[in-house]
Amino acid sequence: MAATGNRGGGRRSKGERRLVGTRMPVADADKLAAVAEARGMTVSDYVAQLVTKHLSHVQLDKISNQEALPIPQAS
Numbered sequence: 001m002a003a004t005g006n007r008g009g010g011r012r013s014k015g016e017r018r019l020v021g022t023r024m025p026v027a028d029a030d031k032l033a034a035v036a037e038a039r040g041m042t043v044s045d046y047v048a049q050l051v052t053k054h055l056s057h058v059q060l061d062k063i064s065n066q067e068a069l070p071i072p073q074a075s
Contacts (some may be wrong), residue, residue, distance in 0.1 A: 019052075 024032065036046035 018062070033043050036043045039046060041049070
């Protein structure tokens with residue numbers, strides 16, 4: 001019979017993820033690590049939480065760089 005579930009005792013999957021990375025000035029990266037540790041989180045989880053919160057307020061249709069072309073100018 002095949003093993004099912006998480007029998008290894010490790011952390012359960014958070015679902016499908018994609019790596020997003022960035023480079024920061026050393027002082028800012030150190031501060032980020034300290035804040036994440038103080039909150040009991042990994043830097044990755046803390047940054048993901050911040051970015052997800054920010055993106056929840058972004059309306060993609062409002063930030064499109066393409067403007068509608070007025071009909072008289074289209075011909």
